[in-house]
Amino acid sequence: MENPILGRHAVCKFKPAAVTETAVDQLVAAFEAAPCGMHQVEDMAGVVVTDPALRETIEAASNNACYGAPLLFAIATKNDSSFGDRDASAAAENIMVQAAALNLGSVYVMSGALALNDHPEILSQLGIDQGYSLSVIVAVGQAAEPAAVPDRTHRYKLIRR
Numbered sequence: 001m002e003n004p005i006l007g008r009h010a011v012c013k014f015k016p017a018a019v020t021e022t023a024v025d026q027l028v029a030a031f032e033a034a035p036c037g038m039h040q041v042e043d044m045a046g047v048v049v050t051d052p053a054l055r056e057t058i059e060a061a062s063n064n065a066c067y068g069a070p071l072l073f074a075i076a077t078k079n080d081s082s083f084g085d086r087d088a089s090a091a092a093e094n095i096m097v098q099a100a101a102l103n104l105g106s107v108y109v110m111s112g113a114l115a116l117n118d119h120p121e122i123l124s125q126l127g128i129d130q131g132y133s134l135s136v137i138v139a140v141g142q143a144a145e146p147a148a149v150p151d152r153t154h155r156y157k158l159i160r161r
């Protein structure tokens with residue numbers, strides 16, 4: 001993909017095929033390269049979920065919010081952090097852009113993250129420490145259907161002075 005920032009778009013239908021270990025390593029590197037507020041690196045933690053049973057538990061608890069994607073990159077942040085959700089969003093974008101560079105589809109899933117926060121037993125299964133909550137799950141996998149990137153020019157109000 002020529003420019004993965006421009007090529008990334010939300011994918012909500014995935015093939016079941018697993019993401020390769022090499023690709024997982026590159027997604028992890030993208031997460032680790034993300035910026036964080038005031039260098040408070042302990043405010044954010046990531047969990048890479050590929051285990052089918054755990055993914056099924058997550059989908060069941062979140063009304064299939066992650067669209068059956070074979071890889072879920074869950075990002076948790078410290079509850080009292082001023083930076084948490086911002087850090088998590090910056091990291092999520094890194095992961096999504098890296099996914100696009102690998103010709104993988106992805107989507108930022110906030111609804112599923114919030115739904116799982118009502119299930120402390122699942123947070124515990126994920127290994128998320130007490131005092132942390134999920135901020136976002138990035139669902140990643142091969143897109144089930146090829147889709148052209150929509151024209152997003154002028155989508156947001158932009159002021160140039």
Ligand SMILES: Cc1cc2nc3c(=O)[nH]c(=O)nc-3n(C[C@H](O)[C@H](O)[C@H](O)COP(=O)(O)O)c2cc1C
Nearest residue numbers: 008009010011012065089107108109110111112152
């Ligand atoms: C803060 C935020 C929350 C989002 N939450 C969800 C979500 O819960 N479920 C979902 O399918 N997509 C979610 N999205 C993805 C958006 O729907 C998607 O990015 C938007 O429609 C723009 O499309 P694009 O990403 O293809 O440009 C979220 C995106 C952001 C930035």
